[in-house]
Amino acid sequence: MDSLTHALTGAIIGHALGDNKIGPKAMILGAVAANIPDFDVAFTRFFDPVEAMFVHRGFSHSLLLMVSGSILLAFFLKRFARTQYSFGFWWLMVLLPWLSHLTMDIFNTYGTALFEPFSSFRVSFDSMAIIDVNLLFILALTILALFFFRKKQYRFKQLVGILGLVMVTLYFALNVFIKLSLEREVKERLTASDIAFTRIHSTPLPLTNLVWMVVVEDSASFRVTQVSILKKQIVSHTLLLRGNVDKCSDPIKRIKEFTKGYYTIDIDGRGYFYVNDLRFSSLESLYPAAYVVRFKVDETTCKVQRTHPKRGITPGNIFDLMRKVF
Numbered sequence: 001m002d003s004l005t006h007a008l009t010g011a012i013i014g015h016a017l018g019d020n021k022i023g024p025k026a027m028i029l030g031a032v033a034a035n036i037p038d039f040d041v042a043f044t045r046f047f048d049p050v051e052a053m054f055v056h057r058g059f060s061h062s063l064l065l066m067v068s069g070s071i072l073l074a075f076f077l078k079r080f081a082r083t084q085y086s087f088g089f090w091w092l093m094v095l096l097p098w099l100s101h102l103t104m105d106i107f108n109t110y111g112t113a114l115f116e117p118f119s120s121f122r123v124s125f126d127s128m129a130i131i132d133v134n135l136l137f138i139l140a141l142t143i144l145a146l147f148f149f150r151k152k153q154y155r156f157k158q159l160v161g162i163l164g165l166v167m168v169t170l171y172f173a174l175n176v177f178i179k180l181s182l183e184r185e186v187k188e189r190l191t192a193s194d195i196a197f198t199r200i201h202s203t204p205l206p207l208t209n210l211v212w213m214v215v216v217e218d219s220a221s222f223r224v225t226q227v228s229i230l231k232k233q234i235v236s237h238t239l240l241l242r243g244n245v246d247k248c249s250d251p252i253k254r255i256k257e258f259t260k261g262y263y264t265i266d267i268d269g270r271g272y273f274y275v276n277d278l279r280f281s282s283l284e285s286l287y288p289a290a291y292v293v294r295f296k297v298d299e300t301t302c303k304v305q306r307t308h309p310k311r312g313i314t315p316g317n318i319f320d321l322m323r324k325v326f
Contacts, residue, residue, distance in 0.1 A: 213227075251295075292310060
């Protein structure tokens with residue numbers, strides 16, 4: 001999820017745990033602790049573009065670092081905060097916002113290496129866009145309510161915060177339900193139409209959970225559609241050939257590993273080719289503009305460049321998204 005979503009979630013958790021003890025500092029500590037895992041972005045620049053994709057949400061997002069790091073920070077806070085509060089209090093103030101970050105991120109497409117360094121497997125449920133305005137609205141409304149009721153008794157404000165977190169949890173559950181229902185319906189339609197397929201990938205478009213991208217893979221191509229949940233119809237459809245190259249096998253192997261096999265290859269005819277990750281959704285409907293993550297590979301040197309992720313969040317595309325929703 002984006003940094004703002006993590007910060008708001010951490011602030012609500014921090015308030016629920018410690019507002020009656022350390023006041024507004026509880027929100028600040030929660031917001032900071034919830035963004036600790038993303039410190040890895042400061043180090044990705046020291047890696048080549050392919051390996052950098054594995055560094056992000058790698059060990060920094062592991063359960064091992066969360067537990068050990070939160071214990072160290074709790075000892076530090078206990079020692080230097082000059083308060084009578086226990087180690088357990090400070091540990092929860094760091095641990096739970098940190099845990100919220102890892103928990104939220106596993107619902108995105110990117111994948112989170114929870115079990116590093118013991119396993120490089122990346123957990124991803126592909127059911128939440130990295131930026132979701134509905135989720136941000138719930139979180140922002142909860143924060144505003146906490147400020148509005150700031151003079152109320154702590155137990156009442158704590159209940160408001162917990163209610164906000166329950167709503168967030170239910171929203172995540174709703175998206176999982178939508179994803180499972182959508183994929184089941186797609187499989188039934190493909191089977192009824194006698195269309196062969198090997199795998200299906202689905203994920204919501206940026207900003208909303210009411211339009212989803214569905215990728216249907218067969219032996220040589222991908223059918224990429226955008227499906228409106230309310231309209232119950234396909235609002236965009238594209239057929240993409242997988243493509244293939246017999247050069248630069250080492251970096252290509254790593255890129256394929258990152259994409260989990262959902263990739264296409266485009267040759268530009270000017271000494272480069274592109275490997276495109278199909279798992280990420282964009283507000284764009286037409287390819288190649290709709291590719292969010294692309295790797296540009298030099299055919300001669302095999303040097304890889306990664307283009308900056310583009311999710312197509314522009315005023316025109318947002319207007320088009322509203323048309324697809326309603």
